[in-house]
Amino acid sequence: MALSTYTTPSGYRLPSIHSAPPFFTPQPNAATQATFTKHWTRLILFYARHRRLFYLRVEDAETTGGDWDEILRNSRINRRIHPPHLSFLLGELVSQHLAVYEPPKQTRTVLLYWRLPEEWAEVLHDWAASTGQMNTILTFYEIAEPPVPSPLSGIPPTLLRAAINILIKQSRAQIIAISDGEGVRFLAGNTSR
Incomplete structure (x- = not known):
């Protein structure tokens, strides 16, 4: 079989290396393994971004029909x-x-960091500004599960907290104690990044 690209049912276009049988196994040659690892890294991160997947588990290699099946098989x-x-x-x-x-x-x-925490911080601050949420106290839930889908929909709490902490260090956000835990207030702050 010649190496060829393939478009998955979810619409993701797999690179031609995905049709090379050795791609799926560890390689004894260090240079080949390094090349394959680089390709796997890109494939995993690009696919995660395409599908908005945040977690990858070792068990996903054995889960038929799971979220990762299109690239792990x-x-x-x-x-x-x-x-x-x-x-x-x-x-x-x-x-x-x-x-x-x-x-x-x-x-x-x-x-997975298909966007680095620093990139999520910018997405978060831009979202707050574009939706008129500056100086408004929002819960983490309101950010991650907004009534209107946003680029932040479904963001895991760990990643959201990392992004908020970056904004706090830049004086562009602050954590506020609220009755049911914590909230965050976004500030215009320092825009020099």
Whole structure:
């Protein structure tokens, strides 16, 4: 079978390397493995962004029909990534600061940074400004689950908190104690990034 691109049912266009059987297994040659790891890293992050997926688990390698099935398997060539190889790739994502283990102190699930926390901070502040939410106290839930879908819809609390902490350091947000926990107020603040 010649290497070719393929468009998945979700509309994601897989790169041609995804149709190479060796892509799904660890490679003994370090240079080949480094190249494949680079391609896997890009594929995972781009696909996560396409599907708005935040978490990848080692178990996803064995979950047929799951959110990640389109890239972790290639039924056209009868290949799939195995859990130990996916675990290695998760470790690589973490070592490159493109993911963090979530929850901490385990190595089977990562929170993917298809946008870095600094990028999420800008998205968050821009959203607050464009929706007239400046100087308004909002709960984390109101931000992550707004009545009108936004670029922040479904953002995990850990990632949202990281973005807010960046804005706090830039004097563009502050945490406010409210009756049912914490809220955040966005400020015009310092725009020099």
